[in-house]
Amino acid sequence: MSKSVSSFRRILLTRLFLVSVPVFLLGVGLTYGVTYRKGRSALLETARQNLTESAIRKGETISQLIEGLKSNLVAVSQSTTLKRGSVEEQQGYLEELAEYLPTEIDCVQIHNVVDQGVIASTCGSQPLNAPNPEVWFAQSPEVTLNPLQVQVQVLLPLQSEEKTVLDGSTLTLIYTVPIYDDEGQLRSTLHVQSRIINETSLSRGSLTGYGMVINQQGVVLAHPLGEYVGRSVDELMSGDRLQNTIRSATSGRSDFLHFEEQGVSLLAGYTAIQNPVANNPDQFWVVLAVTRLDDALSALEPIRRTLLQLLIGLSVTILGASFFTILYVARDLAQPLEKLTQFALQQETLQTDHKIPQNFKIWEFRQLASALNSMLTNLKHWAEELEVAWREAQTANQLKSEFLTTISHELRTPLNAIIGSLRLVEDGMCDDPDEELEFLAQADHAAVHLLKIIDEILDLSKVEAGQLSVDMQQVNLGEIIDEVISFQILALEDKGLKLNLEMPEYPLLVHGDPAKLRQVLINVFNNAIKFTKVGSITIKIQVEMLPTVLGDSAEEDSSEYISSPSGQQVVILIQDTGIGIDPTLQNRLFRPFVMIDGSTTRASGGMGLGLAISRNLIELMGGKITLHSAGKDQGTTVKLYLATVKRYDLSAMSGEDPRFYRRDETRPV
Known part of the structure; x- marks a missing residue:
């Protein structure tokens, strides 16, 4: 026995080492991989949110800066110095104006409307590119300038050499506003060159992104890779994705984009703003906040190093501890098994009142016992x-x-x-x-x-x-009811029972098998007569509207409704004042051979098959049958539900109009 236990311990020790070490290393690898992927996913989600929000802020800033500068220039054009001042006064005014305006100003010039010559300038004598001043000649002196009359152009720089490093983004605009003298004559034009986007290199890991602007026609107006400015997006490697982005943004959506240019993976959030140059509500600029994928994931590298160092240190510690733990576990696993084996050998047959010992130190063995x-x-x-x-x-x-x-x-x-x-x-x-x-x-x-x-x-x-099977036809329910009553009228008279009948005077058509329906009604009516000693039997027929959707209200009981193409159902109620049924026995009555009194000395005959067969027949005809009794000696009510062939006017069938309903009281002669 001792050798056997010792062998088990050695085998257990070996198996634990062979299984635990690879499993542990696999677990470490999976933990590292899962944690790394989750960290990467979290950083990408953060980048998505931040870049999308940054694109929205950039778009709002661009719109606000352009509209603000246009409003300022309208006010400046009304300056007395620009209208009547000398060249020296205008030059001084322009130098002060460059510092006063809210955006970064590269150049301010005043051009002569005759030959577009430079009158005053803060950036030399080379004239800025300006629109034809003829658009303002036709204006009358009473016209008051507004920001919409300020002409705005995008200054596209010369294409530079190709580069693969994102080092900044610039968007330069030239604004032109007319200057009228006191007589309302166009005297000169004021031109301002301003940079509304002037971003230098961002810190690694920043998620604000560089500004990128594309107009609705797909022309790149600003790009962190400067050689792409002025090109169509179709010339870019990611042209198809950018075209989809333009369509998505102009439809009112702000979202996230992952694309690649010259082997550089880029992330961008995007939005759309109204084109501030076109003054057309149907024209848009797509504004993107772009950053490198590596920059967005820069925080992942220290996480990876820390995680790797932590897992290596933890692995060494756990493997060392596992060695001693396995030795201890092997011993503790062997001892309970020895006890259970000994107990099994001592008891060849276990008696139900015999308890297995549970004083084990290991919780699992306690649970096993x-x-x-x-x-x-x-x-x-x-x-x-x-x-x-x-x-x-x-x-x-x-x-x-x-x-x-x-x-x-x-x-x-x-x-x-x-x-x-x-x-x-x-x-x-x-x-x-x-x-x-x-x-x-x-x-x-x-x-x-x-x-x-x-x-x-x-x-x-x-x-x-x-x-x-059943042969479904259009059945005149009134004729079937009259036939059933005629079959049972002698039985009613023999027992001295009164029959109350309430049914429509006009033909009431239902879906059913005439013979099978007659059999069901005879069974139910016969039961009512059989179990009623004194009193009356009531037959009431009414048409009900089915709810559109069953179960919409807690008050609706789907067992009271059937499926009917016409949307209406007929309810045949047969109620007696007989012996009644114990509520606990009512559900059993639709089973075969079930009778309230099964003795051969019972007062009424039958084998308990009538209701079982009736339920099957009525269900084959698409209807339902229910039975209810308040208790012993309180009578029984049976309801049959059938689908109507057509839709009836229920407002005319209220039951109060004698033209539609007949009420008969048949008494024994």
């Missing part, structure tokens, strides 16, 4: 359940015997009546022909009853075999 004890307890419970099931089987066998007894009684009674009546006639025991006819009538009645029992059994067998 507890589970084994629970297993023993469950076995005992299962044995008890088997015993209960055996008893139930005996009860079912007894019910089967009772059912066979009932069948034999129900079959023997009409057969005896038939045989007895026929023999009396055959033996000439009758006094006169009338008495012979009476016996023959009794034999006929018993034969019909016997045939009904056999038909019910056959119908039930067809239902269980799935062979029972």
Whole structure:
């Protein structure tokens, strides 16, 4: 035994090392990979949010700066110095103006409208590119300048050499505004060259991004790679993606873009602003905040180094500790197994009242011992359940015997009546022909009853075999009800019961099988008569509107509605004042062979098949049948639901208008 335990420990120790070390290393690798990917994803998500917000802010800033400078220039154009001042005064005014204006000003000039010569300038005598001043000659002296009359042009620099480093972004605009003298004559034009984007190199890891501007026609107006300024986006490597970005931004969307230029992976957030140059609400600029992917992920490198150092140190520590832990675990795992083995060897058969020891130091072995004890307890419970099931089987066998007894009684009674009546006639025991006819009538009645029992059994067998079918037609419900009442009128009169009938006077058409529907109604009506000693039986027929969607309200009960193409259903209510049914037994009555009183000495006959067959027939016709009783001696209400063939006007069928409803009270004669 000792050698066996020792061998188990050695095998366990070896297996633990062989399994734990590779698994641990794999776990370390997976942890590193997952953590690294999550960190990268988090940084990219941060870049997406920051760059998109930065693009929106850049777009707002560009719009505000351009509109602000245009408003300032309109005010400047009204200056007395520019209208009537000398060249020296205008030169001094321009130098002060360059410092006063809110944006970064490269040059301010005043041009003569005749030859576009430079009158005054802060940047030399080379004239700035300006529009034709003829657009302002036609204005009358009463015209007051507004910011929309300020002409704005984008200054596209000469293309520089190709570069792959993002080192800044610039967008330069030239503004032109007319200057009128006191007589309203165009005297000169004021030109201002301003940089609204002038970004130098950003720090590594900054997520504000460089400004990039593309007009709606796809021309690059500003780009952190300067050689792309002035080009069409179709000439760029990422032209297709930028074209999609233009369409997305001009449709009102602000989002995130990942593209590549000259082997450089770039990230950008983008938005659209109204084109400040075109003065056209249908023209837009797409503003992007662009940064390198490496710069956006620059914070990932120290995270990676720290994570790698942490995992290496943790691996060395854990592997060292694992060696001693495995030795200790191997011993503690072997000892409980030895105890459980010893217990198993001592007990060849475990008794249900015998408990396995649970004084183990390892929680899992305590759980194992507890589970084994629970297993023993469950076995005992299962044995008890088997015993209960055996008893139930005996009860079912007894019910089967009772059912066979009932069948034999129900079959023997009409057969005896038939045989007895026929023999009396055959033996000439009758006094006169009338008495012979009476016996023959009794034999006929018993034969019909016997045939009904056999038909019910056959119908039930067809239902269980799935062979029972219906022939769906348009059925005049009133005619069927009248036929059923005529069949049962003698039974009503024999028991002295009153029949209350409330139904539409006009034809009421429903979907159904006439023969099967008649059989269902006869079964239900016959039960009502059979179990009612005194009082009345009420038949009420009404049309109901189906809700559009079942279950919209807690007050709606879907069991009270059926599917009907017309959107309406007919409810046939058959209510009696009979013996009633215990609520606990009501759900069982639609099962075959179930009767409230199953003894052969019960007051009423039958085998408990009528309601079971009726439910199957009514469901085959697309309807429903329900039964409700408040309790013993409180009567029973059966409702049948059928779909109408067409839609009826319910407002005319309120039940109060005698033209649409008839109410009959049939009493025994």
